[in-house]
Amino acid sequence: MKYAIITGGSRGLGKAIALQLAKDLNYHILFTFKSNQEAAHNAKAEIEACGVACEALQFDVANKEATTQFFDAWMKENPDAQIEVVVNNAGITKDGLFMWMPEEDWNSVIQTSLQGFYNVTQYFLKSLLKQRYGRVINMVSLSGMKGTPGQTNYSAAKGAVIAATKALAQEIAKRKVTVNAVAPGFIHSDMTKDLDEKELKKLIPANRFGEAQEVADLVSFLASKKSSYITGEVININGGIYS
Template sequence: MTFPIALITGASKGIGAATALALAESGYDIWLNYRGDHAAAEQVKAAILEKGRKCTLLPFDVADKDAVRAALEPLLKDAVPYVLVNNAGYTKDGLMMWMDDEDWTGVLDVHLSGFFYVTKCVLTYMLRKREGRIINMVSTSGETGVAGQVNYSAAKSGLIGATKSLAREVAKRNILVNAVSPGFIETDMTDGLPKEKILPMIPVGRMGTVEEVAGVVRFLCSPDAGYITGQVLSVNGGVHM
């Protein structure tokens, strides 16, 4: 018996790891991309194997188009993911007046070029099969703008636009494209933030969990979401409505 495949980028920790585990529980074999944290990736793989699903580790930088092709094209000749979750990303915060060129281009390269290289590589095969789900991880920062995150907000806002445009392009081929937009989620990226200032901004009064974000991704991969495309589903506790 063969099982559907989900390719998740940036999945060695945080939201990506939680998504990999959630989809494994839903019956997906996982292609797990990460850049450099081999130990963390092995831990996620072990947890997926415990759930009875397969896990293929794919260490490459999503912003390196040659590395993307070298890792994915040999696999795609034999199997095509039904789900692609573009989750890889990072922040390099600072006011624009002090932002280095590398801080700008680096963040945009991972979020936007990474989305383009990985999605284009997989999309050709999805189109041939006439089925698939593509889910892009964006952010409240891309919906509202955040001081000190001009680069990150620009990248996530751009990814929202790309989500909507691609959804229009491929809907007739039974490929649905959506975005999930987390707010303040308990991850390594939010560890250093002043919670005493943040929590009063959130109507539900707490930060979210990676499992709550992963649950929305899992829904978008399910048959129940078969009439949803080009949408941004926010998981932010009401901080932006």
């Protein structure tokens, strides 16, 4: 059974991506979530309605021990599972001016995005290389490309994942495992619901926020065999705001 794993897959972009990988590529889905059990339950039901198997694991990807423990248990229960696609989507924001940023707000944002990338990707990497096929897709951000005031921690985390994407892609390309990053701009989601959309739209050449579905379609392409000669890339999806 061929699986795609999506971290932070119970809501927003993660859920949209999981659904699209099920619909387009017929992958069974494994997703992680941290706390919202109701959202995870609903996402699982929606994904299963696409005719694929779906399982949700509740733990914090920033925690190396928990990540290894939960994946070990799942792999033991699913010995026939073949992970082909890893989507590192889990991320949090704790915005504030760097001058007054508590160490906890710095650490938790870095840990979730960057340490989470390490914990999850490294866990599955050997099997991807052994099977000589795989897709690693890292969800980054406009903030990681150009920097965003009030998001020094988030910009640092996503910028680091971008650099890691480029380096890892070169290490493993010969084994037909690609590593790419997707950098969304302003997309309608929980993360942007409190922003002043009317004002921000003026900065965007396309004059609108993007939709989660548009991001999911891009990720689905990168997860497919059609993208086999694309690796080490950061693909912006932001309506022209950073071009």
